Amino acid sequence: MTGLSAAGSLASAVVGTPSLNFTIFAVFVVVTLVIAISVARKNNSATDYYAGGRTFTGLQNGIATGGDYLSAATFLGTPGIIAIYGYDGILYSVGFIVGWLLVLLLVSEPFRNTGRYTMADVLDLRLKAAPVRAAAALSTLMVSLFYLLAQMAGAGALVSLLLGVNSSVGQDVVVAVVGILMIFYVLVGGMKGTTWVQVVKATILAAGTVVTTIWMLSRAGFSLPALLHHAAASSRFGTAVLSPGLEYGVNTVSKFDFISLAIALVLGTAGLPHVLMRLYTVPNAREARRSVTWTIWLVGLFYLCTFVLGFGAMWLVGGKRILSAPGGSNSAVPLLADKLGGTLLLGIMAAVAFATILAVVAGLTITASASFAHDVYAGVLRRGKTDPGDEVRVARITAVVIGIIAVLGGISAKGINVAFLVGLAFAIAAAANLPSILYSLFWPRFTARGALWSIYGGLISSVVLIIFSPVFSGQTKPLGGTSSSLITDPHINFAFFPLNNPGIVAIPLAFFLGWLGTVTDRQPADSDRFARMQVRALTGVGAERGGRS
Amino acid sequence: MGSFVGPACALFIIWYSLFVIIAVFAPGFMRISVFGDLNVGLCFAVLQFASTFAIAVSYRLWARRRLDPLSDRLRHRLEGGRRQ
Numbered sequence: 277m278t279g280l281s282a283a284g285s286l287a288s289a290v291v292g293t294p295s296l297n298f299t300i301f302a303v304f305v306v307v308t309l310v311i312a313i314s315v316a317r318k319n320n321s322a323t324d325y326y327a328g329g330r331t332f333t334g335l336q337n338g339i340a341t342g343g344d345y346l347s348a349a350t351f352l353g354t355p356g357i358i359a360i361y362g363y364d365g366i367l368y369s370v371g372f373i374v375g376w377l378l379v380l381l382l383v384s385e386p387f388r389n390t391g392r393y394t395m396a397d398v399l400d401l402r403l404k405a406a407p408v409r410a411a412a413a414l415s416t417l418m419v420s421l422f423y424l425l426a427q428m429a430g431a432g433a434l435v436s437l438l439l440g441v442n443s444s445v446g447q448d449v450v451v452a453v454v455g456i457l458m459i460f461y462v463l464v465g466g467m468k469g470t471t472w473v474q475v476v477k478a479t480i481l482a483a484g485t486v487v488t489t490i491w492m493l494s495r496a497g498f499s500l501p502a503l504l505h506h507a508a509a510s511s512r513f514g515t516a517v518l519s520p521g522l523e524y525g526v527n528t529v530s531k532f533d534f535i536s537l538a539i540a541l542v543l544g545t546a547g548l549p550h551v552l553m554r555l556y557t558v559p560n561a562r563e564a565r566r567s568v569t570w571t572i573w574l575v576g577l578f579y580l581c582t583f584v585l586g587f588g589a590m591w592l593v594g595g596k597r598i599l600s601a602p603g604g605s606n607s608a609v610p611l612l613a614d615k616l617g618g619t620l621l622l623g624i625m626a627a628v629a630f631a632t633i634l635a636v637v638a639g640l641t642i643t644a645s646a647s648f649a650h651d652v653y654a655g656v657l658r659r660g661k662t663d664p665g666d667e668v669r670v671a672r673i674t675a676v677v678i679g680i681i682a683v684l685g686g687i688s689a690k691g692i693n694v695a696f697l698v699g700l701a702f703a704i705a706a707a708a709n710l711p712s713i714l715y716s717l718f719w720p721r722f723t724a725r726g727a728l729w730s731i732y733g734g735l736i737s738s739v740v741l742i743i744f745s746p747v748f749s750g751q752t753k754p755l756g757g758t759s760s761s762l763i764t765d766p767h768i769n770f771a772f773f774p775l776n777n778p779g780i781v782a783i784p785l786a787f788f789l790g791w792l793g794t795v796t797d798r799q800p801a802d803s804d805r806f807a808r809m810q811v812r813a814l815t816g817v818g819a820e821r822g823g824r825s
Numbered sequence: 826m827g828s829f830v831g832p833a834c835a836l837f838i839i840w841y842s843l844f845v846i847i848a849v850f851a852p853g854f855m856r857i858s859v860f861g862d863l864n865v866g867l868c869f870a871v872l873q874f875a876s877t878f879a880i881a882v883s884y885r886l887w888a889r890r891r892l893d894p895l896s897d898r899l900r901h902r903l904e905g906g907r908r909q
Contacts, residue, residue: 363855363866367848370873374841377880381830501861508862519856519866520848531849538845542838565888572881576874583867814892815900 293619294440300627304480305457308473308631312465315472322664323820325671326393326646327556328467330820334563338570340471341554343478345372345545345571346578347423347636348430348629349698351481354579355612356605358586360595362507362517364524365586367534368699369579371541376575378546380568386717386813388555388564392820395552395709396651402716402809404802405724406656411731413651415708416549418735419701420644421681423550424637426697428454428686430606431633437603437610438626448687454633455683461638462645462675470638471557477628477635482574484628488609489581491616492588500584507587510594517590533775537699540779544702547709550636550643561816588612637682645674699777700742707734707782711790717813721801722794729793734786741778746771829887833880840876844869 323329332340350372358365391397396412431451441447461469496503508515516522524534545551555564589598589608592615601607613625649671654662689697711730715722742748749769775781794801812818847854848866855866 363848366867366870367845370841370844370870373874373877374837377837377877378834380881381834381884501863504862504867515862518862518864519852521852524849525852534849535845538841542841562893565885569881569885572877576878580871580874583870811899811903815896815903817900817903 293623294438296619296623297438297626300623301630304476304627304631305634308461308476308634309457311472311476312461312469315468316465322393322650322668324468325466325668326553326642326650328471330557330559332471332557332563332567334558334566335570336475336567337471337554337558337563338567339478339574340474340557341551341567341571342574342578343474343481343632343635344550344554344639345548345575346478346481346632347427347698348434348633349426351485351578351632352430352434352603352606352609352629353698355582355585355589356598356608357523358582359589359593359598359608359612360605361523362511362513362587362590363520364522364534366583367520367524367538368541369582371538372545373572373576373579375542375545376568376572378543379551380565380572382717383546383552383713384555384564384568385561387552387713388558388561389813389816389819390717390809391556393553393556393650394647395549395713396647396655399712399716399727400655401812402722402805403724403727404805405727406659408712408724408727408731409651410656411728411735412709412712413647413656415704415731415735416647416651417644418739419547419549419705419709420640420647421678421685422701422704423548423698424640424644424678424682425685425689426701427633427637427640428682429689429697430603431686434603434606434610434626434629434633437601437607438622438629442602451686452683454630454637455679455686458634458637458641458682459676459679461634462641462679463672467557467642470635470642471554473635473638477631478574480624481628481632482578484624485578485581485585488613488616488621488625489584489588491621492584492592492612495588495592495616503584503587503591507590510591512595529774532780533777536703536775536777536780539783540699540703540706540777543706543710543779543783545705547705547713548702549647549705549709550639553643553646554639559821560819585609585612592616641675641678641682644678645671648674700747703742703777703779703782704735704738706779707738707786709734710783711787715790715794716809719794720803720806722790722806723797723799723801725797725799726790726792726794730786730790733789734782737785738778738782741773741775741782744771744773745776745778746774747776829884829891833884837876837880841873844873 354365354368357368387398390401395416396409399412400409428451431454439450441450461473493503496506504518508518511517513522524530558564558567589612593608593611598605598608598611601611610622610625614622649667653670654660654667708731711734712727715726749771855864855869857865859865859868
C-alpha cells in the first residue's frame with residue numbers, strides 16, 4: 277500500500293458513519309468505566325485485586341470467561357477465515373470449542389481447589405520449588421504477551437476500517453488510547469472491575485452475534501443449504517469452499533500444519549493463563565465447574581454462529597472486497613453487518629469489536645501482572661516475605677509496564693491475520709503449561725525436575741520453532757492476500773521449520789521431557805505431598821473460600 | 826473417580842482426532858452431500874459441537890450424583906468436629 281492512489285482507495289473503503297461508530301463505542305467505554313469505578317471501592321487486598329474477592333457466581337464468571345476467550349482475534353478472525361477459505365475456517369471453530377472439555381473434565385475443579393491466584397500456585401503446592409514457580413511465571417508471561425500482541429494487532433486495522441482513521445499515525449494514536457483505557461480498568465477495577473467489564477462485553481457480543489446471524493439466515497430464507505449454495509456460487513473457488521482442503525489441503529506440509537494447529541487448539545485452551553486465573557474468582561470448585569459449563573454454552577453458541585457469519589460474508593460481501601478492505605480478512609464481520617443492517621448494525625458490531633479488544637487486553641494484563649507480582653516478585657525474589665499491599669502495588673506497576681509493551685507491540689504488528697497469531701499463543705500455552713499442570717494434578721511420581729524440563733522444553737521449543745518458521749520469514753501465500761511473514765522481504769529467509777504452528781512437535785516434546793526429567797530424577801517424588809494434594813483437589817479442604825471473609 | 830472422566834476424555838479426543846484426520850486425509854468423504862449443498866463435513870463439524878455440549882451436561886450430572894457426595898463425605902470426616 278504505497279502512494280496516493282492507495283490512500284484514496286483506503287479512504288473509500290471506510291464503511292458506515294465514523295461518528296456513529298464512535299458514539300456507540302464511547303457509550304460502552306463510559307458505562308464500563310462507571311462500573312469499574314463503582315465496584316472498585318473495596319479493592320485493596322490481594323484477593324480483591326487478583327481474584328475479585330472470590331465472590332462471583334458460576335454464571336457471572338462463566339460469562340466473563342467466555343468474554344475472555346472470545347477475543348477480537350476470534351470474533352473477527354474466525355468468520356474472516358471462513359469467509360475467505362470456507363470450510364478450513366470451520367476447523368478453527370471446532371478446535372476452539374472442543375478444547376473446553378479438557379478444562380471442564382480435568383482441570384477446573386482441582387485447579388480451583390489447589391491454587392490461590394496463579395497457575396504457578398498449583399505447581400508450587402505440589403512441588404514446593406522456587407525455580408518451578410519462576411518457570412511457570414515466565415511461561416505465563418510469554419503466553420499473555422503473545423496473546424496481547426494478537427489483540428493489539430487487530431486494533432489498528434479495525435480502527436482504520438470503522439473510524440475512518442487512515443493515517444498510520446492516527447491508528448497508532450487510537451491503539452495507544454486503547455492501551456491507556458485498559459490500564460485504567462486494571463488499575464482502578466482490579467479483577468472485580470475487569471470481570472464486570474467482561475460480563476457486559478460478552479453479553480453484548482453474544483446479542484450482537486445472534487442478531488446478525490438470524491438476520492443473515494433470514495436473507496437465505498432460514499435455509500442453511502440455500503445459504504451455502506449462494507456462498508459457494510459467489511466464491512471464486514466454487515463448491516470447493518464447502519469442504520476441507522482450500523487452505524490446508526494444498527500439500528503434505530500444509531496438511532501437517534493443520535494437524536499441528538488442531539492439536540494446539542484442543543490442548544491450548546486448558547493452558548491459557550487468563551482463562552485459568554478466572555477459576556479463582558468463584559467461591560469454590562463446584563461454582564468453578566458451573567462456570568466452565570456456562571462458558572461452554574456461550575462459546576459454543578458463538579462458534580456455531582461463525583459458520584453463518586462466515587459463509588454469509590462470503591455471499592453478501594465477497595472475498596475480493598473483504599481482502600481489499602484495510603483489515604483484510606478481519607473485516608468480514610463489520611462489512612457483513614454493514615450490508616445487512618446498515619450503519620446502525622455496523623456501529624453496534626464495531627463497538628462490540630472495540631469492547632472485545634479492551635476487555636481481553638485488560639484480562640490478559642491483570643493475569644500477566646498477577647503472575648509477575650505474585651510469583652516472580654513475592655514468591656521468588658522476596659521468598660514469600662512481602663505484605664499483600666506491597667505485592668498489589670508491584671502488580672499495578674507491572675500492569676502499566678505491560679500496557680506500554682502491548683501498545684508498542686500493537687503498533688508494530690498491524691495487519692497480520694489475528695486468528696492465526698492466536699493459534700501460536702495456543703501452541704505455546706499447550707506446550708509450556710499443560711503438561712506440568714496435568715502431571716502435577718494426576719501423576720504421583722512427578723518431580724520438580726520434570727516440571728522444569730517440561731516448562732522450559734515446551735516454551736523454548738515452541739518459540740524457537742516459530743522463529744525459524746514461515747511465520748517469521750520467507751512466506752508467500754498461495755491464495756493471495758498480504759504476506760503473513762513478519763519479515764516481508766522475500767530475500768530474507770531462514771525458515772527451516774516448514775510448519776506455521778509448532779504444536780505437533782513442541783507439545784509432545786514437552787510431555788516427553790516432563791516424563792524424562794521425572795524418571796531420571798534421583799530425588800524421589802514426595803508422595804505424601806501428592807496424597808495431600810489429591811485430597812485437597814477433591815474436597816477443597818485448605819483451599820481459600822470465597823464470599824465475605 | 827475415573828469411572829466417568831477417563832472414558833469421557835478418551836471419547837472426545839478420539840472423536841475429535843477422527844474429525845481432524847478425515848478432514849485432512851479424506852476430504853472426499855466430507856464432500857458427500859447430505860442435503861443439497863449441506864455435506865458430510867459440515868454435519869460432522871456441527872456434531873462436534875453437539876458432542877461437546879452432551880459430554881459437558883452429562884459430566885455435570887455425573888459430578889452432582891457421584892463426585893459431590895464423595896467430596897462432602899471426605900470433607901466432613903477431615904473437618905470433623907470443627908464448624909463448617
